[in-house]
Amino acid sequence: MKNSTAPPLFHVHEPSSPSFSSVPDEIAANCLARVSKSQYRSLSSISKGFYALLSSPEIYAARSQIGATEPRLYLCCESLRTDTRCNSWYNLMSLISNCDDDEIIEKGDAFISVDGAEIKRRTELRLVPVKDSSFHLRARSKEANLAVGPEIYQIGGINKKGKRSRSVCVLDCRSHTQRRAPSMRVARQDAKACLLDGSIYVMGGCGERECWGEVLDVKSQTWKKEILHIPSGDDDEFDCKFEVLVLGSRIYVITEGNKYVYDPKEGRWLLLDTRFEGLKSILELGTVWCVLDNLVFKECSDDLFWYDLSCGKWVIVEGLEDLCYTRVNCRYRMIQLVNYGGKLVIVWLVLPEPIFRRNKPPVIQEEKTCFVVIRLEKRMTSSGLVIWGEIERLSFSLVHGSYNPLTCLSVSL
Known part of the structure; x- marks a missing residue:
């Protein structure tokens, strides 16, 4: 006689792990708002639900509410490709990644030596066109x-x-x-x-x-x-x-x-009064300036200055002796000085210059838009307020001779 097991009267379901999609949108938005925006592109590819939530107004409202917004740079460029010149916006959201040094190096960063000092440099940035459907958003x-x-x-x-x-x-x-x-x-x-x-x-x-x-x-x-x-x-x-x-x-x-x-x-x-007389220098051709932490900063002759209202004079930012070496042996045009979420970004365009070689045709270098990120620190000394700067990153985006950078702005996302 064969032993047989009677089938169960009821089918027993094994408990399954809860899915993130079952979480209410309000809670999901609050969780995802704490993730760096640099990860949103990867998360959006998980599902249509993730894509819809990460591109919704709710996620940005949640980021703003918990103070998790991040600065992003947008560059307005004049296109030189057509007979009719037009201005378009480009996104530079990959300028700074919220990851540690090991991750940064794996993504293509390198270190360059500037007169003995090491500066992190992303080898190349991409100018991502800002489009509505298939059309560039014009300016x-x-x-x-x-x-x-x-x-x-x-x-x-x-x-x-x-x-x-x-x-x-x-x-x-x-x-x-x-x-x-x-x-x-x-x-x-x-x-x-x-x-x-x-x-x-x-x-x-x-x-x-x-x-x-x-x-x-x-x-x-x-x-x-x-x-x-x-x-x-x-x-x-x-x-x-x-x-x-x-x-x-x-x-x-x-x-x-x-x-x-x-x-x-x-x-x-x-x-x-006369304490503000020195501010007139921000009108000079080629000078870029911005306001950060209630202080006026300007870049002039490869140096960074801040304006001291107590004496009505421009004072050099200390610790940036290597700043001039970021533009050594090149012609350039200053674009902007930007308040980048409490840091300063200096933007300039490197102009192409021919490199002459013996018995060979000259080599024309490509234009590129360069960005230096500077962290600032206030220090009180016996002689008064001193501001120190540290170059955190030098990055560039190749322009390929078809774009003329005009304006750079920092937005909070």
Whole structure:
């Protein structure tokens, strides 16, 4: 007689591991928001659900809420490939990877020796075109560009008819889409824009003093009724060369003739005293500057300086003796000095120069856009405040002679 086992009355299911897809979107977004954005491309390939969540507004809201946003560089370039020149945006999100040195080296980084000092260098960056569907997102010439969180405001410029424009477009760097914002009251080109307390101040570029500046409330997306009138100055013209910067709760306007400060709470302009006289040098051709931690920095003659208001003088940033060697034996054009999430990035274009060889045709080097990332540190000494800098990374992107870099901005993603 054969022994037989009776089949079970009920099928018993083995417990299975819970799937991440079964987690509510709100919790999933909160978890994924803590992952570096440099890993999002890999995570998006796991499933359609991951792709949808990682590209949704919820993930960016969660990153902002927990303070996990990361800076990303966007470069506006003029294309030289066609007869009709146009400006387009490019993404440089691979400039800095949140990984340790071993991982960085495996991804193609190397070390270069600059007069005895070792500087990390990524061998090459890629200019990734910012596209909406299959089209490059365009930028108008002579427009004002301003980064506001994860967005870039493109203000005014030259329209298709060759005239000043009132148009305002917003590039959302989270979804790489473009939308229209309310138009300005006045058409402007070569204007300056700054952000203060949730409002965008657009100044100049209209040729008329009586409508010199206007203000956009970012939250309500409405232009305020009042127009900013710059004070009359004997040495100033309606549309002279000028720069606008924000220090603390005030807006500073530096012109070739005078220096003004505007207090939005008081709604009035004041002339600045002689301590600000040295800021006029940011108007000089070839000088790049930016504001970081309420201090004004500028790059000039291969050195980095900060402006000391206590004495009204430019002071060199210590510890950057090797900065000049990053551009040794080459012609270059400065592009921008960028506040990169609390660090400074210096951007310049290396211009091609022929290398002559005996009995051989000259070799033309390729153009490349170079980026130096600098970490800054404040130190109090017996003689006062001293600022030290350290070069963290030297990176470059080959331009191949078809792009002319114009503007570089840092957004928070």
